[in-house]
Amino acid sequence: MTSRDTILAAVRANQPTPAPALPDLPLFQRALPSLLSEFREALVRMGGKFADGPSGENLGDFIRSLFPQAQVICSATPEMEGTRALTAAVNPVDLADLDVGVVRAAFGVAETGSIWLSEEELRVNAVAYLAQHLVALLDPEEIVGNLHHAYRDPRFKTARYAVLVTGPSATADIEGVLIHGAQGVRSLTVVPLPRPIGAPDRSRA
Amino acid sequence: MKRIDHAEGASRFIEAKEHQEFHDRRLWDLRLKRDREAHGIPEWEELRNLASQIKEHTLSRLAYYLEEFEARAKENGAQVHWARDATEHNQIVYDILSARGARTLVKSKSMLTEECDMRPFLERRDIEVIETDLGERIQQLDDEPPSHIVVPAVHKLRGDVSAVFARTIGAEPGNDDVHYLAETQRRTTRPYFLRAEAGMTGANFAVAETGSFVVCTNEGNADLSANVPKLHIASIGIEKIIPRTEHLGVFIRLLSRSALGSPITQYTSHFRAPRDGGELHIVLVDNGRSERLGMHDFWYSLKCIRCGACMNTCPVYRRSGGLSYGATYSGPIGVIIDPTFNIRKYSNLPFASTLNGSCTNVCPVKINIHEQIYKWRQIITERNQLPFVKKEMMRIAGKVLADPRLYRAAISATGLAIEHLPRFAIYNWLNPWGRQREVPDAPQQTFRSWYIENRSRS
Numbered sequence: 001m002t003s004r005d006t007i008l009a010a011v012r013a014n015q016p017t018p019a020p021a022l023p024d025l026p027l028f029q030r031a032l033p034s035l036l037s038e039f040r041e042a043l044v045r046m047g048g049k050f051a052d053g054p055s056g057e058n059l060g061d062f063i064r065s066l067f068p069q070a071q072v073i074c075s076a077t078p079e080m081e082g083t084r085a086l087t088a089a090v091n092p093v094d095l096a097d098l099d100v101g102v103v104r105a106a107f108g109v110a111e112t113g114s115i116w117l118s119e120e121e122l123r124v125n126a127v128a129y130l131a132q133h134l135v136a137l138l139d140p141e142e143i144v145g146n147l148h149h150a151y152r153d154p155r156f157k158t159a160r161y162a163v164l165v166t167g168p169s170a171t172a173d174i175e176g177v178l179i180h181g182a183q184g185v186r187s188l189t190v191v192p193l194p195r196p197i198g199a200p201d202r203s204r205a
Numbered sequence: 206m207k208r209i210d211h212a213e214g215a216s217r218f219i220e221a222k223e224h225q226e227f228h229d230r231r232l233w234d235l236r237l238k239r240d241r242e243a244h245g246i247p248e249w250e251e252l253r254n255l256a257s258q259i260k261e262h263t264l265s266r267l268a269y270y271l272e273e274f275e276a277r278a279k280e281n282g283a284q285v286h287w288a289r290d291a292t293e294h295n296q297i298v299y300d301i302l303s304a305r306g307a308r309t310l311v312k313s314k315s316m317l318t319e320e321c322d323m324r325p326f327l328e329r330r331d332i333e334v335i336e337t338d339l340g341e342r343i344q345q346l347d348d349e350p351p352s353h354i355v356v357p358a359v360h361k362l363r364g365d366v367s368a369v370f371a372r373t374i375g376a377e378p379g380n381d382d383v384h385y386l387a388e389t390q391r392r393t394t395r396p397y398f399l400r401a402e403a404g405m406t407g408a409n410f411a412v413a414e415t416g417s418f419v420v421c422t423n424e425g426n427a428d429l430s431a432n433v434p435k436l437h438i439a440s441i442g443i444e445k446i447i448p449r450t451e452h453l454g455v456f457i458r459l460l461s462r463s464a465l466g467s468p469i470t471q472y473t474s475h476f477r478a479p480r481d482g483g484e485l486h487i488v489l490v491d492n493g494r495s496e497r498l499g500m501h502d503f504w505y506s507l508k509c510i511r512c513g514a515c516m517n518t519c520p521v522y523r524r525s526g527g528l529s530y531g532a533t534y535s536g537p538i539g540v541i542i543d544p545t546f547n548i549r550k551y552s553n554l555p556f557a558s559t560l561n562g563s564c565t566n567v568c569p570v571k572i573n574i575h576e577q578i579y580k581w582r583q584i585i586t587e588r589n590q591l592p593f594v595k596k597e598m599m600r601i602a603g604k605v606l607a608d609p610r611l612y613r614a615a616i617s618a619t620g621l622a623i624e625h626l627p628r629f630a631i632y633n634w635l636n637p638w639g640r641q642r643e644v645p646d647a648p649q650q651t652f653r654s655w656y657i658e659n660r661s662r663s
Contacts, residue, residue: 004275004287007443007491012268014499019265023258025451028248042468088481092433093399111458112469125432125480129425130398147469148454156450157415160281160478161432164457167471169425173340173356175363176231177383182339183391184425184472 027148035110035143036192042113046167047180049189059193063102063135066189070099070133076123077104077137079196088119092126101131101185104195105138106155111146114166115190118159125161129169129184136165136188139195206550208592211557214529215521218360228360229524232353232517238466239514239567246458255455257571260508263446264498270413270446271489277416281478283485291321294490298323298405298438299330301486305436307332307402311394313420313427314338315407316354316511317440317490320533335397337426339390346373352527352535355464355513360526394426404430406476408441409510410456414449417477418487421460421470428474438486439476443494444507456510459569463512497545502580506541508570515564515574521557530554537564541577548588555581556595613653620647 001009032038040050054062060080064070074095075082080102095101103122105115115136119125128134144150156162169184180186219225243249263270275285286301288294294317302310310332312318324334324345336345340357344350347369351357358366363381370376376389406427408418418439420427431437447456461470479485498504516522516536527535532543532551540558543551555578564574585591586599605611624647632640 002287003289003293006289007287007489007495008268008271010491010495011271011443011498014495014504015267016261016265016498016504020258020262022262022448023255025255025455026248026251046467046469046471096395096399114469114473119480126429129429129432146454147458148451151451151454151457156417156475157477159475160480162475162477163428164469164473165471166469166473170423170471171339171387172423172465173338173343173358174361174366174383174386175227176234177363179384179387181391182387182424182426183337183394183429 025148027152028146029149030145032110032145035145036140038110039108039113039143042111043167043190044113046113047170047178047188048113048167049187051189051191053191054193059137063100063191066135067100067133072098073100073102074098074127074131075102076121076127077102079104079137079193086123086127088123090124092124092130095124095126095130098127098131100133100135101127102135103128103137105136105190106142107150107153108138108143108190109145109147109150109164110143112164112166114150114164116150116153116155116162116164118155118162120159122161128163128165131185132181133187133189134165134168134185136190137193138190140192141194206547208549209531209551209553211525211529211531211553214531215525215557218526218529219524224360224362225524225526227362228526231359232523235356235464235466235517236514236567239463239517240466242462242466242468246462252455252459253569253571256459256510256569257508259447259452259455260570261505263448264444264504264507267443267446267498270448271443273413274411274416274446275489277414278487279416281416281485283416283479283487286486286488288488288490288492290492291323291490292326294321294440294488294492295323295326297488298440299327299332301436301438302327302332302403303330305402305484307436309333309335309397309401310403310405311335311337311397311401311430311434312405313407313422313430314341314351314357315405315440316351316533317407317442317492318405319350320492321440321490323440335394335401337394337398337430338422338424339387342390342394343369346370349528350533353513353516354511354534354538360528398429398433401430401434403436403438404432404434405438405440406431408439408445409460410447410453411441411445412448412450412453413446415477417475418445419453419457420474420476421457421472422474423465423471425472428472431474431476432480435483436486437476437479437483438488440488440490442490442492444509460510460512463514463567463569493546497542500545503541503545503577505572506538506545506574506577508572509538509542510570511538512569514567514569518563518567520559520561520563525557530557537574537578538572541572541574541581544581544585548585552585552591555579555585613651616651616653620651
């Protein structure tokens with residue numbers, strides 16, 4: 001017998017009976033005054049930054065003004081051009097010197113201040129981790145209330161890789177002292193910015 | 206195999222007073238943060254109920270959901286392997302690596318690979334294994350197992366970390382600035398992410414309907430391990446399965462709130478299919494789980510989502526440190542899991558508890574931990590796994606407590622004894638309770654004699 005069959009046979013012989021029914025899941029919907037302000041509060045609590053803007057000025061100029069020292073910027077959204085092209089064909093290792101990565105989040109979660117990203121939004125998944133800093137554009141209309149709403153999103157079932165990013169990389173492994181930039185990005189900045197008209201909104205595709 | 210002496214390990218931990226006090230404080234702080242988060246969600250208790258029900262349902266139909274998971278994962282292009290035990294798991298991982306000429310493996314924290322003792326297995330075969338979680342890396346460099354399932358180096362102070370880093374990764378000796386230490390680890394770990402041929406993660410949850418699995422970290426090190434090298438191997442215990450994506454809403458809301466008192470981990474990552482040009486291997490591991498599933502009183506421990514809340518709240522764990530348990534899993538959850546691996550070796554562990562039940566009260570999936578601890582004590586006693594002194598004392602105590610006449614005689618004798626016996630007769634090897642404590646003064650009068658005097662005739 002293969003290990004697979006041995007394990008499954010043992011599980012089948014030992015699993016408790018009868019199986020209790022799977023419960024129905026409520027959405028635990030709460031009336032929130034503003035999803036955006038709830039999102040903002042949760043994000044900041046998790047160490048993320050929230051940057052209002054850009055008002056009138058060019059998005060690229062605005063983001064460059066946030067990181068005046070940045071040499072290498074890669075953008076995974078057509079709304080802004082980086083200093084180096086980012087296509088899905090880029091080898092992740094070549095992002096090692098990246099100062100700033102720019103992405104557009106598919107949606108946000110107010111409860112936790114999380115943004116949702118997949119290989120579609122990232123082009124190269126590692127852009128969100130090898131960069132020193134990550135900037136994410138988020139349409140204020142694309143924020144759901146809590147994680148129950150988020151996990152009803154069908155894109156979880158089609159994305160090869162999907163991540164809820166909540167603030168920058170963090171650790172408190174030494175004496176509980178909070179450090180940002182443990183391994184991945186040192187900062188996460190969310191910029192509330194409506195999705196440009198005509199840009200594909202895949203949630204309604 | 207030698208029986209683990211928890212009390213002896215604990216007494217060594219307690220000797221380092223500064224460490225012990227910090228450990229106690231730090232973990233209690235996590236418990237308080239957990240409480241604040243739990244109280245902030247009106248549906249908290251309902252979420253715990255749902256989590257428990259979903260897990261009990263899944264474990265009762267585990268074979269069905271495992272097959273569903275496997276089928277979906279294969280459709281997604283992942284390769285699925287099955288390992289009956291630790292050795293088979295380690296061999297599978299080694300075979301995957303060696304077939305692709307991989308020499309360096311970067312990995313995120315996985316209690317399962319600790320359980321399988323995978324690192325030494327691979328290192329003996331010339332595979333370099335780099336733990337990338339800060340706490341886990343500290344423990345690897347210090348050649349110690351993790352002492353806590355969520356915060357592996359919580360028993361160490363900054364000076365200890367500084368000494369380890371100075372000895373192993375070229376940190377400046379004597380510099381114990383926490384930011385400097387963390388930055389040193391970041392700087393020295395990054396090159397491994399860039400040159401490793403393979404990355405490894407565990408999984409917090411595996412979703413049957415999509416064949417995907419979820420990894421929760423705060424450092425983003427799992428995402429680096431999985432998204433930079435071309436080859437990603439994930440080791441997953443068979444009890445990690447949940448039926449559907451929507452169930453993640455319940456578990457993700459509970460996990461980090463219970464573990465660290467934060468609403469969610471910084472990164473909650475869902476892996477369903479390999480990247481273009483990449484490979485994804487999933488190793489489903491039994492290693493005693495299917496057997497535990499058949500243990501009438503103990504299968505509930507398979508509901509565990511490894512949040513560590515029971516450890517943070519446990520007065521014994523906080524004051525004895527994870528290493529004193531001498532096992533992969535420590536604290537209350539370890540106390541009920543470890544004996545299923547080896548009842549003799551871990552027969553002392555169920556006695557490392559006051560049975561206060563706090564572990565059960567904070568458990569996000571409602572495992573009846575303290576009741577299971579009590580049941581293990583019974584089994585260990587029945588199977589004659591108790592040390593002689595404890596057994597004899599319990600036998601005599603049992604007789605005395607069962608017989609009112611003997612009990613009364615013993616009580617009055619005890620009162621006299623405490624007052625009049627010399628210290629060596631009370632504080633000796635027959636009374637481990639008195640090792641760190643003074644026996645209380647005996648009352649002038651027993652309750653019974655007071656009652657007879659004052660109330661029995663009225």
